[in-house]
Amino acid sequence: MMTAVMTQALVVSAESAEVVDLPGGGAFTLFADASETGGACGANRLTLGPGREGAKPHYHTLSTEVFYVLDGEMEFLLGEKVTTVGKGGLVVVPPGLPHAFGAAPGTGADLLAVLTPGVERFGYFRRLARVQHGLEPADGLLAVQDRYDLHFADAAAWRAQPGSE
16 A cells, blocks of 8 residues: 655665564665655665575566665576676566575675565565564465565575575
């Protein structure tokens, strides 16, 4: 559900953003959800410990996802190809393209992710953190795929991550 079109700028300080801790030294920093941007976008930061998986193979039907690697190295599955992207690199994933991502083996990573148009997604990130901490079963995420426009996909090309959920 989206709100009216934005008429003022949105400014989110680092101190006011919600931080959702993940296992292995990672965290989601939740900056702006669709309801805060009139549906224009959603933005979050993902910090991952060395070799940790950020997202299993999935696709979006409604939105383009833009990733900017702030630090470290990320591995991205884009369709059937795995690509390593280092600090300063940008990845743009169109709707319908299966993708996955995680910190490259042996290195941590820091990533800014923007989804446009925005979809209310912060509830998914909170729930995913509970799954990764073992507080909720992973199969519960299957029931909310449409709600968050996050549809899981099989992808043989994606690597298994040691210690990931």
